[in-house]
Amino acid sequence: MDEIPRIRERIDEIDQRLVLLLKDRYENARLLGRIKRARSLESRDPEREKVILRKVQGTTVRLGLEPKVTLPIFKEIFNFSVQAQQTPSHNHAIGLEGKKILVAGGTGGMGRFMANFASVHGASVKIIGRTVPRTRKIAKELEVEAGSISDATESDIVIVAVPMESVVETSIDIAKFMRKGALLTDLSSVKTGIADRISAKIPDGPEYVSLHPLFGPGVDHTTGQNIAAIPFRTGPQWKSFSRALRKAGARVHLMPGAYHDRVMGQVQVLHHFALLTLGASLRKWDGKLMTSSIVGTLERIEGLLNNWDTTIGIQRLNPFSQVVRREFAKACGQLAKMQQSDLSNIESVLQSNVQKWSRKL
Ligand SMILES: NC(=O)c1ccc[n+]([C@@H]2O[C@H](COP(=O)([O-])OP(=O)(O)OC[C@H]3O[C@@H](n4cnc5c(N)ncnc54)[C@H](OP(=O)(O)O)[C@@H]3O)[C@@H](O)[C@H]2O)c1
Structure with a gap:
């Protein structure tokens, strides 16, 4: 050949x-x-x-x-x-220049990412954290301003980047201050029971789109990054923000919340769970002899540990997680008995899955 x-x-x-x-x-x-x-x-x-x-x-x-x-x-x-x-950032205008953007949870990983992204592209950014001293310190590092919930009144866009367990309450509290036509968005990694509740409980005035950036806070640009978007109430502000994300190189995928959670049941719940069980079982290895493959796997496990609250939040809150973990345990049980049982069924399932994925890569 x-x-x-x-x-x-x-x-x-x-x-x-x-x-x-x-x-x-x-x-x-x-x-x-x-x-x-x-x-x-x-x-x-x-x-x-x-x-x-x-x-x-x-x-x-x-x-x-x-x-x-x-x-x-x-x-x-x-x-x-x-x-x-x-x-300067205005040489690469994406449409955020001069927008007032408030980031709740702006002292955390994803909040900092969003604050920095907006500020680099010319927006006027304020962040809120849980304590004033930490918020001021991080605002100074990011060269943005420390704000408070009442700044939502003046904001064009409010991004809620707090832990999943607090997203609903924080979003409802903030939305009360927002004016008609402003955009509320959250970054929650699970949508069922979160985005739908927010949409039902906030006043009619603001637009609301629930986002899920499919990357972690370690990333330093949006080029080629996937962002899932669950549109609840869209209007000119969302149009302009989604255009800005796309101009900054992100791929914005619109979808219903239930579809998002079903797919994330595989991409996040199952994938993270497999890595966590692997990490927890690697007890007898002293880490001396490495392959590049295991180095990559260890880095991924470390990434999950560094985002522990989000990692566990996804396992607990995604409505498909129990089914997915049971499926995983079933496959583990079958594979564990490989001395006694015929594995041709698992092998053919794996082969057809690999073929399916490689067509999409
Ligand atoms: N990490 C990821 O890879 C990732 C990726 C995509 C989406 N997300 C989503 O992004 C959101 C934030 O995740 P993260 O990893 O950035 O979290 P994080 O680093 O722990 O940051 C959380 C932020 O929320 C604040 N906060 C903590 N508890 C709070 C509470 N009870 N009420 C109000 N604010 C509170 C924190 O303030 P302090 O600084 O004062 O603690 C901090 O600003 C989550 O909804 C998550 O699902 C995460």
Whole structure:
């Protein structure tokens, strides 16, 4: 079989990943540029460039590559980053410029992400946390303002990014202050019993769309990220916010809440549960001999631990979770008896599932 098309396909995939990494670096450089401008610092830092080049050279040599090939690429990347640092956010207008955005739970992981996203794109952002000192401290770090619930009166968009157990109460409290035509949105990872209750209990005035960003707070840009959106009451404010998310590279998928929870029953409940049981069973391994595959798995388990409240909230609140976990336990039971039983049924199910997924990848 001719190997050339296969290798070219692999190279094409690597090119796509390189572009995504460049975009990641670009967004971080832009963020850095904003902070440097606020502190009147130069965008180019020759000392920092020397440190990076030394590190790159070390890794290049360790991997058996030629530094004369990699170093010039990094010098080009520095130019690209300096240009990114000097690019103010209004050069990439997405329609959030001048909007007043209030983020409840803005001191937490996803709240900070949303506050930062809105602020980088020119919105005037206020955040609310549970205590005033922490809210002020984090507002200063994010270069946004510390606010209070009454700021909802003036806000065009209110984003509720508090733990799932508190989303309904917080949203209802805030919605009372919001004016007609403003947009209320929450980020809850489960919709049944949360988004539907909010929609039923808030006043008629504000628009309401429940969002679920399908990424964690560790992510630093929206390009290529999926966001599920459950529209309850839409209008011009949602139109403009969803357009802004799309212009920032996100993929906004509209769907009913029940469909969202059914899919998340597989993508989150089952996936997280399998990782958690794996992590809890890895008792006899001292961590000395690693494969890259297990390193990736451990990073995922660590990610779940770092977001423990959300991880457990999804397991407890998703209405499909019990069924999904029972299905998992059944498959575990069957596989555990592999010495005695015929596994051809499980093998054929796995093969057909893999074929189904690989068509979508
Ligand atoms: N983490 C994820 O990967 C992820 C992804 C998508 C969506 N979400 C959703 O995003 C929301 C926030 O998750 P997160 O991971 O960002 O949580 P988090 O880091 O724990 O942040 C929670 C925020 O809510 C505040 N808060 C805590 N308890 C509260 C209460 N009882 N009443 C009002 N505010 C309270 C916290 O204030 P303090 O700072 O004062 O503690 C903090 O600002 C959840 O609805 C979750 O389902 C999470």
